[in-house]
Amino acid sequence: xxxxxxxxxxxxxxxxxxxxxxxxxxxxxxxxxxxxxxxxxxxxxxxxxxxxxxxxxxxxxxxxxxxxxxxxxxxxxxxxxxxxxxxxxxxxxxxxxxxxxxxxxxxxxxxxxxxxxxxxxxxxxxxxxxxxxxxxxxxxxxxxxxxxxxxxxxxxxxxxxxxxxxxxxxxxxxxxxxxxxxxxxxxxxxxxxxxxxxxxxxxxxxxxxxxxxxxxxxxxxxxxxxxxxxxxxxxxxxxxxxxxxxxxxxxxxxxxxxxxxxx
Numbered sequence: 001x002x003x004x005x006x007x008x009x010x011x012x013x014x015x016x017x018x019x020x021x022x023x024x025x026x027x028x029x030x031x032x033x034x035x036x037x038x039x040x041x042x043x044x045x046x047x048x049x050x051x052x053x054x055x056x057x058x059x060x061x062x063x064x065x066x067x068x069x070x071x072x073x074x075x076x077x078x079x080x081x082x083x084x085x086x087x088x089x090x091x092x093x094x095x096x097x098x099x100x101x102x103x104x105x106x107x108x109x110x111x112x113x114x115x116x117x118x119x120x121x122x123x124x125x126x127x128x129x130x131x132x133x134x135x136x137x138x139x140x141x142x143x144x145x146x147x148x149x150x151x152x153x154x155x156x157x158x159x160x161x162x163x164x165x166x167x168x169x170x171x172x173x174x175x176x177x178x179x180x181x182x183x184x185x186x187x188x189x190x191x192x193x194x195x196x197x198x199x200x201x202x203x204x205x206x207x208x209x210x211x212x213x214x215x216x217x218x219x220x221x222x223x224x225x226x227x228x229x230x231x232x233x234x235x236x237x238x239x240x241x242x243x244x245x246x247x248x249x250x251x252x253x254x255x256x257x258x259x260x261x262x263x
Contacts, residue, residue, distance in 0.1 A: 017123035022151020025070030030254030031181040033072035033148055036063075037171040037222075038186050040078035040109055042242050050081060051112050060116035062248045063153070067122045071252050072148040074178060075155045076171035077113060079105025099163035103130055106167060110157035111135065123152040129161030129170070141177050148178065168226035176233050183235055184251055185222055186242035191259035192221055207256065210263045227261070236262040 025032075043059070045052030066073060082105035089095040110126045117124045125147050126136040136157060137143065147154050159170040168185075175183045189197050190205055192214075197203040211231035215224050221239050230237055240247055240258030250257055 014118060017118060017121060018150070018152070020121075020123070022123075023068050023070050026253075028253055029069060029071060031071065031252050033074070033178065033180045034182055034184055034252060035074045035076065035171055035175040035178070035180045036184045036186060036248070037168060038075060038077045038113075038242065039188075040081035040105065042081075042186065042188065043077070043109060043112075044081040051109065056112060056116045057119075059242070060113065060120045060122070062246070063117060064120035064122050065246075065249050066252055067151075067153065069249065069252065070151075072151075073153045074144070074148070074174055074180065075110075075113065075153065076159075076167055076174060077106055077109040077155065077157070078167045079103070079109055081105075082108060096163035099159075099165075100130075103158040103161070106159060107132065107136070107157045110155045114155055117153060123150075124155060125152050126155045126157055129156070129158040132158075144174075145178055166223050166226065168222045169229065172226040172229040172235065175235050176229065180235070183230060183237045184248075185237060185239045186248070187221060187239060188241065188243070190241045190244075190257075191239050192219055192261070206259050209259055209261045211261060214261050230261075234262075236260060 038059070043051050043055055045055040063073065079102045083101050089098045107128055114124045114126050127139040127144055128136045129139050131138045139156065139161075144154050156170065156174050159165060159167050160173060171183060192206050192209060193203040194206070195203045197205070211227060215227050215231070218224070222237065227237070238251055238258055238260050240251055242248075247257060
């Protein structure tokens with residue numbers, strides 16, 4: 001999509017994208033509206049800290065492909081590539097204070113992702129659980145749903161706005177609030193395994209898992225608070241590998257990749 005007005009040869013960005021009608025819904029889509037949880041660590045690539053521009057660009061391009069299919073997408077990004085609240089607390093910081101710092105890290109990642117998405121001509125809004133009105137909207141559930149209906153991606157930043165809750169829990173909460181069809185958790189591995197696939201080459205991946213087993217076995221992919229919230233509200237979770245090209249599109253089209261947690 002390009003600006004056809006005089007002098008506008010570059011890509012559209014920001015509010016100007018809102019003048020473009022959202023793409024029609026692909027009839028093959030399995031999901032109408034989803035919440036995608038991205039870890040902060042997934043954005044730092046091989047450098048181990050901060051934001052790797054090439055990774056951000058690739059992720060935005062993958063999401064733009066999903067946008068073209070007409071999926072309504074909400075995104076929750078972690079902040080572990082910049083600051084992790086639990087790590088700060090373990091180093092002697094006040095837990096609440098360090099968690100607030102972690103929330104601000106998610107805002108930085110969210111703004112970076114918004115910029116990358118809009119360069120791919122995907123209309124995007126950032127909503128924060130902590131009010132930072134000069135750079136993002138405050139989180140308002142009805143407004144978020146309206147953005148979805150207008151074809152905009154919504155990035156939910158600053159977690160739940162409360163310390164002691166992870167961004168996994170924030171993703172589960174937002175999924176319930178906006179009536180998403182599923183929660184997708186993008187990770188560095190293909191799905192959920194019986195043991196660490198990085199350490200054990202013979203690790204076996206589960207195709208399906210019940211919520212009770214996920215919680216009782218203390219699967220480290222997502223914290224128990226988030227998993228319990230999804231179980232109690234019948235919200236399926238699909239865990240899959242982010243860095244496999246085309247995976248995000250495949251899961252919204254209903255391909256059985258990764259691991260599905262439900263039931």
